[in-house]
Amino acid sequence: MNQSCDILIIGSGPAGLAAARAACQAGLGITVIDDNPRPGGQIWRNGPQTRLEPAVLARLAILEHPSIRYLPGTRVVAALKPGSLLLENAEHGFVITYQRLILCCGARELLLPFPGWTLPGVTGAGALQALVKNGLSISGERTVIAGSGPLLLASAATACNAGAQVNQVLEQASGTSVMGFAAHLWRWPTKIRQAIGLATTVYRWNSHVVEALGEQRLEAVRVNVGGRLKDIPCERLACGFGLVPNTTLAVHLGCELQGTAIAVDPHQRTILPQVYAAGECTGVGGSELAMVEGEIAGLAASGQHQEIKALLSHRDRWQAFADRATQAFALNPAIHNLAQPDTLLCRCEDVPFAAMACEASWTAAKLQTRCGMGACQGRVCGSAAQALFGWEAPLPRTPLVPARISTLL
Structure with a gap:
């Protein structure tokens, strides 16, 4: 057909x-x-x-x-x-x-590894939104949102509307960067209204996840809030470091x-x-x-x-907002050092951080460790490896997604 x-x-x-x-x-x-x-x-x-x-x-x-x-x-x-x-x-x-x-x-979503990030109950910030919108019940669950960027506040709002108890929203960017970004929102009035609607008293800047804690599933999360470590009991952690x-x-x-x-x-x-x-x-x-x-x-x-001509200035205006957000929420280098040697980087094939860190490229790592050969086909660990090690992305090969033999024939 x-x-x-x-x-x-x-x-x-x-x-x-x-x-x-x-x-x-x-x-x-x-x-x-x-x-x-x-x-x-x-x-x-x-x-x-x-x-x-x-x-x-x-x-x-x-x-x-x-x-x-x-x-x-x-x-x-x-x-x-x-x-x-x-x-x-x-x-x-x-x-x-x-x-x-x-x-x-x-x-x-960019997901970067940290100890315990594979525990049930840990997802990306955007992934939590998708799960809730598709029917996941999180009513009454103690929830921590962490990572970087405006998506954190949107994810927190989705969780709150679904009945979750959002204990903390942790932004890794500094207070200077966040306040500097907020100070320029007058140029985009709709964003001011959005920010007011998403504002929460549990928002903290200069803060990030250190470790997810638990045996069979998430029980608590260890966080760095302004330089001080503390453990927060929770059933759910949504952590994403941008897109x-x-x-x-x-x-x-x-x-x-x-x-x-x-x-x-x-x-x-x-x-x-x-x-x-x-x-x-x-x-x-x-x-x-x-x-x-x-x-x-x-x-x-x-x-x-x-x-088209009438739209170009409109695009430039919103591109300026995007550039401002990218600069304000750039990742702190400390985020790249959260993983321990035994922290899994490729979750599909159980490949630890240390096994990939010693390789020179994605291709070499894939040959030696089978990273990227599981169900996600490198969509998670590949992006993480590029961010952590500066590797170039591999060239996509046919088929781009798992497909039936009848389709390929």
């Missing part, structure tokens, strides 16, 4: 929805795919514990437009010849051909990277003439930046170039 379209959009988060909304005005055939069962990405993740605002529901409604075909639960297995991808859903594999491709692949752009498909296609993100021009074009990119995969910056980038990409891919 092969398919074709004029514009193929990968991802139905803020950027992908904005791209679809802009592109459909040109009367072209558009297909939107996402590996999640419901649209919205992480920030607008829809589930049994979620009540979306009317403005968000209006954005999701674009997928019902007659010129748009929406394929949830669909993953990219491989790029074939230029202009075609091999896809797979729960029922079968198939090939889709396109004239233009817009990558809105989002970002992954990493998801560039796997882009690199597989042959796109260039700028740092850790997909390199694009002012019209969101990559170096490949038929491929565009927008949102967190081009640099982490929040939903507002993702939406305006997605709109620009949708307009450019559908040939509506006249409408």
Whole structure:
């Protein structure tokens, strides 16, 4: 059951929805795919514990437009010849051909190892949000949120709304950095309102996790708060150190990277003439930046170039916010030294930190230790290794995700 379209959009988060909304005005055939069962990405993740605002529901409604075909639960297995991808859903594999491709692949949470981080009850900050929105009950659970960036406050709010007892929100950045960031929020009034709505009295800066404690599951967390160690009894720890752009498909296609993100021009074009990119995969910056980038990409891919000029200053404004946040919440070097020699770095294959730290590259580590060869295929330990050791990311190979033999055939 092969398919074709004029514009193929990968991802139905803020950027992908904005791209679809802009592109459909040109009367072209558009297909939107996402590996999640419901649209919205992480920030607008829809589930049994979620009540979306009317403005968000209006954005999701674009997928019902007659010129748009929406394929949830669909993953990219491989790029074939230029202009075609091999896809797979729960029922079968198939090939889709396109004239233009817009990558809105989002970002992954950066999880860095520390003693006890593999205990049941320990998740990423964004992962806790996803679990709660998909129905996980955490009512009454004592919870600690830790790591870096504005996501911590959003995760804490989600946990509180789900009935959890949030004891601490620990930000590793210094008070000077956090207050300096807050002092410039007047330039983005909507962010001031968000910050007020998410504010909590248990927020602490210059603080980070040292160790998760417990036997069979999490029982407490040892933290460094302003230079002093203390143990906090808890049933749940959500710890994330920012986000990493998801560039796997882009690199597989042959796109260039700028740092850790997909390199694009002012019209969101990559170096490949038929491929565009927008949102967190081009640099982490929040939903507002993702939406305006997605709109620009949708307009450019559908040939509506006249409408783009009015959006450029809007994008620059939100890019300035993203740059300010990146600078304010940069990781303290001490965070990279939390792991002990016997701390697992690759959880899938039980590879300790010491076994990987002595290697010179990801490829060498993989050959010697089997790191990255488990269920996550290096999505967790690979990003951690790049952050900890400065290794270059490996080139993605076919298949990009585990796939059925029938699909590959």
